Amino acid sequence: MTRLDTRDPGFAAGFAALLDTARETTARVDAAVAGIIGEIRAEGDAALLRLTARFDGWQPAGAAALRVTPEEIEAALAGIAPELLAALDLAATRIEQFHRAQMPRDLELPDPAGLTLGLRWTPLDAVGLYVPGGKAAYPSSVLMNALPARVAGVGRIAMAVPAPGGQLNPLVLAAARRAGVAEVYRIGGAQAVAALAWGTATIAPVDRIVGPGNAYVAEAKRQVFGRVGIDSIAGPSEVVVIADASNDPRHVAVDLLAQAEHDEAAQAILITDSAGFADAVAAAVAAELESLPRAAIAGESWRRHGAIILVRDWEEAFGLASRLAPEHLQLMLPEPRAAMARVRHAGAAFLGRYCPEAIGDYVAGPNHVLPTGRTARFASGLSVFDFLKRTTWVEASPAGLAAIGPAAVALAEAEGLQAHGRSVALRLG
Amino acid sequence: MTRLDTRDPGFAAGFAALLDTARETTARVDAAVAGIIGEIRAEGDAALLRLTARFDGWQPAGAAALRVTPEEIEAALAGIAPELLAALDLAATRIEQFHRAQMPRDLELPDPAGLTLGLRWTPLDAVGLYVPGGKAAYPSSVLMNALPARVAGVGRIAMAVPAPGGQLNPLVLAAARRAGVAEVYRIGGAQAVAALAWGTATIAPVDRIVGPGNAYVAEAKRQVFGRVGIDSIAGPSEVVVIADASNDPRHVAVDLLAQAEHDEAAQAILITDSAGFADAVAAAVAAELESLPRAAIAGESWRRHGAIILVRDWEEAFGLASRLAPEHLQLMLPEPRAAMARVRHAGAAFLGRYCPEAIGDYVAGPNHVLPTGRTARFASGLSVFDFLKRTTWVEASPAGLAAIGPAAVALAEAEGLQAHGRSVALRLG
Structure with a gap:
């Protein structure tokens, strides 16, 4: 963990190093991915079956076996605790409401010169949703990616989720069902992205592919871009917490660790005006790590990328936060709305002492797919706008x-x- | 020129070939561009001066000489015909009005559960605008790229325009001034993109780079993406004209050629229900080519990529147009609005017999930077949304x-x- 103080002469250099640290070392998989895409384009389903057997460790009986049946989805649902299904439903309802409120309106502008100008929003025809399988299978991510597409009016959503050893996560299937995704394929990796982009005999091509994935999936999305649209390639997660000394240090410590537990490359930063509070949070982080199941990951993230920055005043804090342009911003200050108005760039903001970022990951309503790595300077979180496109028109x-x-x-x-x-x-x- | 008829048994194959034709063979310049970006990152202004001398054929006196002075802009304006300045001003005023009407509103949603959810739109801090120099210097493109950024509220717009042999196009400078762009550099190519993305001692870095360019510029934008945002890489221009036999064949012919004259790789397609009208348009195209200054380019585009498609009825035409998802769509039919409602994908539509696409290129108001190569299935033209980003927020x-x-x-x-x-x-x- 880095400690910086804006009063120190070395602050500018230390802060610049924090801004410039590349937290990701993506393996170069360009050639392997190009080969996989080429196989899918040339052979379609046959290649998809062969690659699924090779990479996912199970042998599909045929192309039809790649599609998850309604019966399998029902069976998965039957095994899930009712309170978990209720939580999923609450999350879905709130996500739908927030995204519905985003829907833009068409324009029709009569013009004194005697023309009419217009702008029409229409949904994409078909969207592919990639969902990681195995241990990183997150049902919340299914809701966050699929529901904005549904709200936007996308007619067809095809979901690809790898089934390592043939197994799928029941809660992922439950989330797909709640989100209205009826077309689910147990495929993954670059081969799934290629199949969605180019189509095979059993999988019709889509117009845009969204959703997180490993280095192969990310590279495959890059390579099919142009043929289809893609979402941005997300980097490691990050949070900036701006907190005064009136907060409970333990709350702040756990908020920082909630970010850190995602990934060793995640980054959690506290900005405060109190050296004593900074010490208390640092101590609370150490204490919480004692009992946290994912302490190895969270501890490594905190040691390598965590930071506490001591500022002279809040304006300084807001300026630093704007430069960091974080994915997540928590404002644990007496007047958080006024504070938010002073931070120019952030993917999502969480206002007040009772607003931990984790509620945004699941149930608040705004999307949890957000710009990382300072890209909030120019990019935005996932929204209905990702599933709509505009046609402008002129009538003369x-x-x-x-x-x-x-x-x-x-x-x-x-x-x-x-x-x-x-x-x-x-x-x- | 390809002639297709939906009644022919070979139609599906012929139309599929039309959809799949790659009209662009971009040279691979990855390594050269990576080298140039590396030089700019390592040496800043010194590399920029050296590369400008090498590629643009003039030796800047120093880094300060890269910036165009207000006096030079005034001098350029003095030499332009007043009616041309008036045309530029009419275009700018109409583009501003249309883009101002696009500006979205913030959301603030109180929630029965006791939370408040919100969505804030804010402009980017700084945008780089690339403008090609030399023969392809288009003042209209300066307006179309810069004005949406200005309307969105972007604080700083830095324009890069190469000055082959030291010379700049006066009308490009006039357009920059009309668009409120005060920061203009006579730099170009991958070195200009690198300087805007990474900054040098004299050029502060920007957050997003937009504007057309050659293969080096396009590849440089690809390589700096992530560090900064970029716009989409435009392919060759295209139009689909759907016209009945009541139209003047010469009007349609010239509309097709207006698209074809951009580039040998451009594509112009007529869809009609009348074989006689199709013949008349084909004849009119041949006749117009006799007197067109850019006949060599337009003729080559028409021969290689042009098409006339004969349909049984208009529904068939709308379905084919949706599959083509053209950059530009002209609907020269009695009820063009009803027709537009039936075409699902197009970058921009032009309605009626008195609405040639060329008015959209210059003065109508909607943007002329549009999705090409069937990407209108998922992408949209340039707009204020390219210069805004969203921060969602939750207050609990x-x-x-x-x-x-x-x-x-x-x-x-x-x-x-x-x-x-x-x-x-x-x-x-």
Whole structure:
């Protein structure tokens, strides 16, 4: 864990190092992935069956066996505790509500010159949702990726989830059912991404692929981009907590560790104006690590990437937070809304002393798929906008064209595009 | 030019070939670009000066000479015909109005459970705008890229435009001034993209880079992506015109050629229900090519990539247009709005017989930076949304947390993330 103090002469260099630390060393898998994509494009289902047997350790009986049946989903549901299904349902309902409120409206703008301008939002036809299998199978991630697509009106959502040894996580299937995903394939890796992008005899191609995955999945998404849309490739998770000394140090410590337990490469940063509070939080982190099941991961993240920054005043804190542009920002201050107004960049903000980031991971309603690695300077979390696209339109009458056409002709000729000019001039009569 | 008829048995194969034709063969410049980016990162301005001398054929006196002065911009303006400046101003005013109408509103949603959820839109701090130099210098493109950023509230727009032999296009400078871009550098190529992304002593880094460019510029944008945001890499331009026999064949022919004159790789497609009209348009294309200054380019595009598709009825036409998902769609039919409602994917639509696509390139108001190569299935044209990002937020009271916190704890524990659960449970008291 790094301790910095804005009063120290070495602060600028220390903070710059914190900003520049690359927390990820992704293995180069370009060639392997290109090979897998090539096999799927050339052989379709046959390659998909062969690669599934090789990488997931089970032999599908045939292409039809790749699809999870409604009976299997029902059977999975039967084994889940009712309170867990209720929690999933509460989460889904709140996520739906928040994303429904985001839906944009079409524009139709009549124009004094006699034209009408418009903007139409329409959903994508088909979306592929990648869901990691095995130990990192997160039902919350199924809800967060599938529900915005459903709310946006996407007609078809095809989900790919690898089944290591043939096994699927029942709660992932329950989340898919709650999110209205009826088309689930037990496939994974680069081969699943390739099958969704290019299609096979049994899997129709989609228009966009979203969802987290390992290095192979991320590289496959990069390589199919252009053929289909993709979401951004998420880096390790991160939080910045800005807290004054009135907070319970243990609350802050656990909030930091909740981020750190994701991954050794995760980053948790506390910014405070009290050296005493900083010490108390550091001590509480150490104490909590004693009893945390994922202490090995969380401890490693905290030691390697954790930081406590001592500031002279809150304006300084807000400036540093803007430069960090964190995925998650907790504002544990007396006036958190005023504080938020001063931080220019963050993926998601959590306001007040009773708002741990973890409620945003599951049940608050906003999306938990968020920009990492300082990309909140220019990027946003997943939303209905990821599943909608715009068509702008212009409707012109002869009078409307007469009003603005001559300017178009002048500009087209200045740019040396005479057919452009002629297409307008011909109609000016 | 390809002629297809939906009644022919070979239609499906012919149309599939049309969909799959790769119209672009981009040279592989990955290694060269990686080298240039490395030089800029290591040496900053010194490398920028050296590479500008090498690639643009002029020797800047020093780093300060890279920036275009206000006096140079004024001098450029003085030499431009007043009617051209007026056309530029009409275009800018209309583009501003249309993009201002797109601006989204923040959300604040009080919640029966006692939480408040919100979504805040904020502009990017700084944007880099790449503008090609030399013969392909398009002032309209400066307006289309810069004005949405200005309307979105971006504080700083830095423009890079190469000056081959030291020369800049006066109309490009006039467009920059009209768009409120005060920071203009005479730099280009991958070195300009690298300088904008990483910064040098004289050029502060930006958060996102937009604008068209050659293969080096496109590859440089790909390589700096992640460090900064980028816009999509545009492919060759394209239009689908759906027209009945009531149209003037010459109008349609010139509209097709206006697209074709951009580039040999451009694509212009007519869909009609009348074989006679199809013949008349084909003849008119041949006749127009006789007198078109860019006939060599437009003719080559039409021969290689042009197509006329004969359909049985308009529903068939709308279905084919949806599959083509064209950058530009002209609907020259009696009820163009009803027709537009039936085409699911298009970057921009132009409605009626008096609405040539060229007015959209310059003065209509919607953006002319649009998705190409069938990506309108999932992507949209440039807009204020490219220069804004969202921060979602949650504000929770103790009662609010008590209402939804237990569900978060249940889900966190099911996912094996105990610190997540503990961060909520601790506050439930």
